[in-house]
Amino acid sequence: MAVLRSAPLRHLLRGLVSAVIVVAALFPIFWGLMTSLKPARDIVTFPPSLLPATVTLEHYATIFKAGALGFLLNSLLVSAGTVALCIGLGALAAYGLARFEFPGKRAVLVAIIAVMSIPVASLLIPTYTLIAEIGLVNTHVGLILVYSAYQLPIVIWILAAYYQSLPIELEWSAMMDGYSRFQALWKVVLPLSRPGLIAAGLFVVVFAWNDFVVAVTLLSSEDTRTLPIGIYNFLGFYGREWGPLLAASMVSTIPLLVIFVVLQRYFMAGMTNGSVKG
Amino acid sequence: MMDGQRTPFQAYRYLLPALVLEAGFVFAPLALSLFYSVHRVRYYQLGDFNGVQNYLDVLSHRLFLNSFLVTCSFSLMALALTFAVGFGLALFLNRDTSGSILLRTIVLLPYVIAMLVGSMLLKWIFSTDAGLVPLAAAWFNITSPTILADPDYAMAAMVANGIWRDSAFAMVMLLAGLRSIPPNLILAARIDGAGSFMIFRRIMLPLLRPAILITLIRLLLHFANVLTFPLILTGGGPNNATETLALRIFRIGFEDFDLGKANAMAIVLCLFNIVAVILLLAVFRKTRGGQSL
Numbered sequence: 001m002a003v004l005r006s007a008p009l010r011h012l013l014r015g016l017v018s019a020v021i022v023v024a025a026l027f028p029i030f031w032g033l034m035t036s037l038k039p040a041r042d043i044v045t046f047p048p049s050l051l052p053a054t055v056t057l058e059h060y061a062t063i064f065k066a067g068a069l070g071f072l073l074n075s076l077l078v079s080a081g082t083v084a085l086c087i088g089l090g091a092l093a094a095y096g097l098a099r100f101e102f103p104g105k106r107a108v109l110v111a112i113i114a115v116m117s118i119p120v121a122s123l124l125i126p127t128y129t130l131i132a133e134i135g136l137v138n139t140h141v142g143l144i145l146v147y148s149a150y151q152l153p154i155v156i157w158i159l160a161a162y163y164q165s166l167p168i169e170l171e172w173s174a175m176m177d178g179y180s181r182f183q184a185l186w187k188v189v190l191p192l193s194r195p196g197l198i199a200a201g202l203f204v205v206v207f208a209w210n211d212f213v214v215a216v217t218l219l220s221s222e223d224t225r226t227l228p229i230g231i232y233n234f235l236g237f238y239g240r241e242w243g244p245l246l247a248a249s250m251v252s253t254i255p256l257l258v259i260f261v262v263l264q265r266y267f268m269a270g271m272t273n274g275s276v277k278g
Numbered sequence: 279m280m281d282g283q284r285t286p287f288q289a290y291r292y293l294l295p296a297l298v299l300e301a302g303f304v305f306a307p308l309a310l311s312l313f314y315s316v317h318r319v320r321y322y323q324l325g326d327f328n329g330v331q332n333y334l335d336v337l338s339h340r341l342f343l344n345s346f347l348v349t350c351s352f353s354l355m356a357l358a359l360t361f362a363v364g365f366g367l368a369l370f371l372n373r374d375t376s377g378s379i380l381l382r383t384i385v386l387l388p389y390v391i392a393m394l395v396g397s398m399l400l401k402w403i404f405s406t407d408a409g410l411v412p413l414a415a416a417w418f419n420i421t422s423p424t425i426l427a428d429p430d431y432a433m434a435a436m437v438a439n440g441i442w443r444d445s446a447f448a449m450v451m452l453l454a455g456l457r458s459i460p461p462n463l464i465l466a467a468r469i470d471g472a473g474s475f476m477i478f479r480r481i482m483l484p485l486l487r488p489a490i491l492i493t494l495i496r497l498l499l500h501f502a503n504v505l506t507f508p509l510i511l512t513g514g515g516p517n518n519a520t521e522t523l524a525l526r527i528f529r530i531g532f533e534d535f536d537l538g539k540a541n542a543m544a545i546v547l548c549l550f551n552i553v554a555v556i557l558l559l560a561v562f563r564k565t566r567g568g569q570s571l
Contacts, residue, residue: 118548125544
């Protein structure tokens with residue numbers, strides 16, 4: 001312990017631990033990116049080289065020829081649809097929770113926490129059964145409805161907490177000026193709730209863009225596939241050809257990382273919001 | 279601020295669309311699932327009522343016991359290690375220097391990218407083709423194992439996948455808990471002569487109890503239902519050594535096309551989850567004491 005008290009040693013130790021954390025977290029992503037840029041014959045050489053000797057985009061060309069652009073557009077469409085539906089319904093529902101006392105409120109809160117906590121995987125077969133029953137299998141509409149049902153509780157939770165942090169007097173004065181309660185929500189509360197809306201939207205985007213297990217059960221044909229399902233099918237198709245597989249993985253990862261790094265402070269706030277503090 | 283007296287059901291004008299969506303796509307599927315689970319279903323054709331036969335069939339199948347044990351051992355190992363790493367990270371990064379903020383962002387990246395992509399990246403690292411495993415083996419002078427073809431190594435790889443991805447979740451939850459401890463309390467203890475370990479043991483741990491419990495339950499729910507890790511990383515193999523309950527259900531439903539049995543098993547898994555969620559709610563109630571929402 002006495003050793004740890006000396007400042008330079010402490011710094012050194014801290015630096016070492018930090019380095020280990022960075023390498024452990026990032027190496028798999030970095031290694032995948034590097035591999036995706038190597039020519040096919042260089043990928044399996046032994047000993048492996050960390051950086052590509054020659055950089056090639058051939059694997060990216062391969063996957064775009066195999067339909068990756070369509071998958072990308074499907075993912076964009078489904079993500080956008082899910083965000084729109086979740087924010088639309090969530091902004092309303094959160095207002096009901098934040099500003100009213102009503103019979104059944106406790107039950108609604110319990111249901112929200114329950115749906116937020118139940119893992120998606122255990123609902124897959126029941127959901128598939130229902131979606132098949134109502135004829136929405138292999139449609140983007142079906143996927144958007146299911147995604148929204150899973151993400152709406154967290155959106156409501158984040159937004160309700162945000163609304164409660166706003167002074168209610170603003171709504172009162174808007175209503176005195178002749179706004180209806182609904183107009184006050186639309187014209188006063190929502191514009192002030194931008195950070196909450198961003199946090200909630202970010203959660204939904206990350207879920208919808210990344211989801212694999214729901215989409216793999218509900219989508220069946222090539223023209224509806226989202227990006228993760230496209231990658232999963234590449235896994236069956238290319239087998240041990242890692243170049244295209246990792247290139248496709250990077251196409252899914254890079255846009256998300258950019259969004260996340262720009263907006264990450266909202267994300268962390270959302271993650272703990274309502275889980276520990278509330 | 280509450281105008282509940284006048285029109286007690288006014289709130290439902292705002293809540294109704296959301297409640298309809300939840301009822302339609304979370305609660306209705308569960309009800310339908312219950313209905314399917316007591317019928318014969320072959321190739322998506324609903325057949326006769328057959329009581330608890332589906333439940334008896336799935337529970338007595340030799341692979342059910344296997345997947346149950348796989349799920350238990352995976353969940354417990356992943357839970358213990360992920361929690362430990364996440365706790366370590368939270369303590370290590372519980373300061374607002376720019377370095378710590380950057381490190382927190384970096385730790386979160388494996389959590390934010392698609393689970394499918396994460397498992398694929400690790401599958402590539404653990405594969406013999408990548409050359410990293412043989413390289414490491416040569417370094418330690420041992421024969422190179424084929425990680426994903428060996429039952430024990432494959433399980434270890436899956437646990438590693440859990441730690442790599444989900445430590446960030448534990449870290450963020452516990453950091454929020456650490457933030458809620460009043461700094462004065464720690465300062466006062468220090469003035470009274472308490473050492474770092476004493477402060478950790480006597481002040482931080484008791485005050486972190488709710489955060490710790492919530493983190494543990496949510497991680498347990500996540501791991502006990504894990505599907506993507508085994509499906510992508512190990513394929514449930516070798517020889518079903520990493521076939522979890524969720525993967526088993528997935529296979530009964532979409533490879534054997536037996537929605538009756540798959541729904542029966544999904545109900546069993548859901549019951550487990552509901553018990554875990556009830557525990558979670560009990561923790562919530564204790565800690566929040568009904569304030570705010």
